[in-house]
Each structure stands twice: as structure tokens, then as C-alpha cells.
Amino acid sequence: MAERFSRIVGLGSYVPDRVVTNHDLGEWMDTSDEWIVERTGIHERRWVDEGARIGSSDLGVEAARRALDDAGLDVGDVDMIIFATLSPDHQFPGTGVFLQQKLGLGPRPVLDIRQQCTGFVYGLATADAYIRTGMAERVLLVGAEVHSTGLDRSTRGRDVTVLFGDGAGAAVVAATDDPARRLLSAHLYADGRFAKDLWLDGMCAARRPPLSVEDLEQGRLYPRMNGRKVFKHAVTRMPEVAREALAAHGCGVEDIDLLVCHQANLRINELVQQALGIPPEKVHNNIQRYGNTTAASIPLCLDEARREGKLHPGDLVLLVAFGAGFTWGAVLLRF
Numbered sequence: 001m002a003e004r005f006s007r008i009v010g011l012g013s014y015v016p017d018r019v020v021t022n023h024d025l026g027e028w029m030d031t032s033d034e035w036i037v038e039r040t041g042i043h044e045r046r047w048v049d050e051g052a053r054i055g056s057s058d059l060g061v062e063a064a065r066r067a068l069d070d071a072g073l074d075v076g077d078v079d080m081i082i083f084a085t086l087s088p089d090h091q092f093p094g095t096g097v098f099l100q101q102k103l104g105l106g107p108r109p110v111l112d113i114r115q116q117c118t119g120f121v122y123g124l125a126t127a128d129a130y131i132r133t134g135m136a137e138r139v140l141l142v143g144a145e146v147h148s149t150g151l152d153r154s155t156r157g158r159d160v161t162v163l164f165g166d167g168a169g170a171a172v173v174a175a176t177d178d179p180a181r182r183l184l185s186a187h188l189y190a191d192g193r194f195a196k197d198l199w200l201d202g203m204c205a206a207r208r209p210p211l212s213v214e215d216l217e218q219g220r221l222y223p224r225m226n227g228r229k230v231f232k233h234a235v236t237r238m239p240e241v242a243r244e245a246l247a248a249h250g251c252g253v254e255d256i257d258l259l260v261c262h263q264a265n266l267r268i269n270e271l272v273q274q275a276l277g278i279p280p281e282k283v284h285n286n287i288q289r290y291g292n293t294t295a296a297s298i299p300l301c302l303d304e305a306r307r308e309g310k311l312h313p314g315d316l317v318l319l320v321a322f323g324a325g326f327t328w329g330a331v332l333l334r335f
């Protein structure tokens with residue numbers, strides 16, 4: 001019997017229309033276009049409309065429909081949903097079931113992944129495992145975030161707030177027996193010693209009380225980050241895990257057709273590219289226009305790269321991510 005693999009058969013993405021520039025942010029906090037561009041490469045990001053009740057599942061459903069169209073599949077062909085987000089619609093249940101309901105899909109497995117910026121890479125690895133073991137045929141994998149409603153817009157939060165944007169990306173992952181177009185391997189890591197270097201402390205079962213006036217005053221409902229530490233670990237771990245993925249298949253950097261890194265900071269990605277020695281024409285970044293969209297950033301980039309003619313059937317593609325947890329990982333695939 002032929003070996004069973006998985007491959008991406010459809011891609012889609014969606015961002016809200018509202019553009020928020022660095023100058024717009026300067027209206028709310030002490031920051032500048034110059035600071036943001038120099039340190040991060042970000043010029044603008046998309047945020048959902050002010051006051052609109054739009055959650056990650058609403059952006060995700062648009063990206064999901066586009067990915068299904070791209071795959072030439074009907075919604076009912078999906079036999080499992082994996083939803084990756086750090087900005088869930090609600091504390092519980094998971095956001096995947098809200099997406100399921102919006103797609104009008106009947107009972108089937110739905111799994112939420114909470115691996116933040118590494119969420120899409122963990123999601124691909126999980127989809128691949130379900131498919132290879134015969135537990136699923138076609139998995140809808142969605143990464144979506146509405147960050148803008150959970151950010152501190154005062155100067156206190158400027159180190160974090162200027163980085164993040166809202167958006168969604170989706171992939172349909174399906175079973176295949178074609179070894180020339182398939183996911184080759186996934187390499188996943190986490191190190192909980194750094195859990196509090198990028199986290200949200202407030203409103204959780206581990207606090208007594210879960211939410212206090214002091215929490216609100218101290219801004220504990222907003223994400224906090226040790227930016228320098230995150231930066232330092234990202235530029236070490238991403239090239240390391242990228243090399244591990246290539247070595248697992250006897251490939252060199254010169255074999256890569258397209259490198260897509262998680263979009264957290266253009267400076268991080270430039271250092272990763274330099275460390276790997278990969279030329280700019282084999283890399284796609286779009287953080288300049290979307291900021292950091294966490295679990296959505298890799299599929300948003302992949303979808304755009306393909307539309308711009310940078311991604312072709314059979315290409316060797318390396319996906320690399322790093323984020324809160326700390327979590328990091330790489331997926332090598334033949335598109």
C-alpha cells in the first residue's frame with residue numbers, strides 16, 4: 001500500500017479594511033513612525049472597526065471560505081477543523097466551534113491550538129499527524145487574530161501595541177500518496193522557563209481573585225513582553241530549527257525555493273535570513289503592511305507569496321516560527 005502523506009491543497013487569507021498607520025498610533029501614545037519603522041520594519045497594520053463585535057472566528061471564516069474555494073472543495077468536505085489563535089472570541093469554548101457554526105458544519109472534531117506565534121506551525125504538524133494516521137482526510141487549518149481590542153493604547157503599552165495587527169489565514173490540508181508534493185516534516189519545541197517573558201497575567205483561574213480593580217489599574221489585562229529577551233531567543237532558535245528541518249532531509253539552504261518566517265519583526269527575519277545565508281528573492285515578508293498577526297502570519301504570507309508568483313507547485317518551502325511560551329518550530333514541505 002502506498003504511504004500516506006498530507007499536503008496543502010488550498011490557501012486563503014483575509015484582513016479587515018481599516019488601515020492603522022504608525023502616525024495613527026502616535027495620536028494615542030508617545031511613539032513615532034521613525035521609531036517603529038527603524039526597530040520593526042512595520043509601516044501599518046489592519047485593525048477591525050472600532051466598536052464592531054468582530055472576533056477571530058469572523059476573520060477566520062472569511063479566510064477559510066477562500067481556502068476552500070482555492071482547494072475546489074465544499075465546506076462539507078472538511079472532516080476536521082484546527083483553529084490556532086491567541087485572541088480567542090471567548091475564554092471558552094474554543095474559537096474553532098464558533099468557526100464551525102459560522103461555516104454551518106455539522107458534528108466533527110474541532111481542535112483549538114494555543115501556541116501563539118507558533119500556532120500555525122503546530123497546527124500543520126497536528127493536521128499532518130491526524131491525516132497520516134488515517135484519523136482525518138481533509139483538515140481545515142485556520143490561524144486568526146483580533147489583537148486590536150486587547151492592546152494597551154496608552155504609552156505604557158507602546159512596546160507591544162505597535163507590533164500587532166488583526167488578520168486571518170487558512171490552509172486546507174488533505175491526504176495524498178504523492179511523495180513529490182507533501183509535508184516532509186515538522187520540528188516543534190517549547191520552553192516554559194520563558195512563559196512569563198511574553199504573556200497576559202490577568203483574568204485567569206490562577207489569580208485570586210481572577211480579576212481585581214488593581215489588575216485593571218496595573219494593566220494586567222494587556223500582554224506584557226520582555227522584548228529584548230524575545231528578540232535574542234528568536235534570532236537564535238529560528239535558524240537552529242530551520243537547519244534541523246533541512247538536515248533531516250539531507251537538504252541545504254540552497255535547495256529552498258521559499259522561506260516564510262513568522263512576521264514578528266522585520267529585523268528578526270533579516271537576521272534569520274542572514275544567519276541562514278538565504279538570498280532575499282527566496283524570502284517573503286509582509287509585516288510592513290500587516291504587523292504581527294501571530295497565528296495568522298504564516299498563512300497570510302504564504303497566500304500572498306503565491307498570488308505574487310513566488311510559490312509554485314513542487315517548491316521546497318521552509319516555514320519557521322517563534323513566539324510566546326517560548327514556542328518555536330519549523331515545517332519543511334514540497335508545495
Ligand code: UT7
Pocket residue numbers: 030031032035036039040117158159160162198226227228230231234263264265268292322323324
Ligand atoms: O511574535 C513574537 C512576539 N514578539 C517579538 O518577537 C518581539 C521581539 N522584540 C522586539 O521586536 C523588540 O524588542 C521591540 C521592537 C519590541 C523593542 O525594540 P528594542 O530595541 O528592544 O527596544 P527596548 O524595549 O529596549 O526599548 C528602547 C527604548 C525604551 O526607552 P528608554 O528606556 O531607552 O528611554 C522604550 O521605552 O524605546 C522605548 N520604546 C518606544 N519608543 C517609541 C519602546 N516602545 C516604543 C515605541 N515608541 N513604540
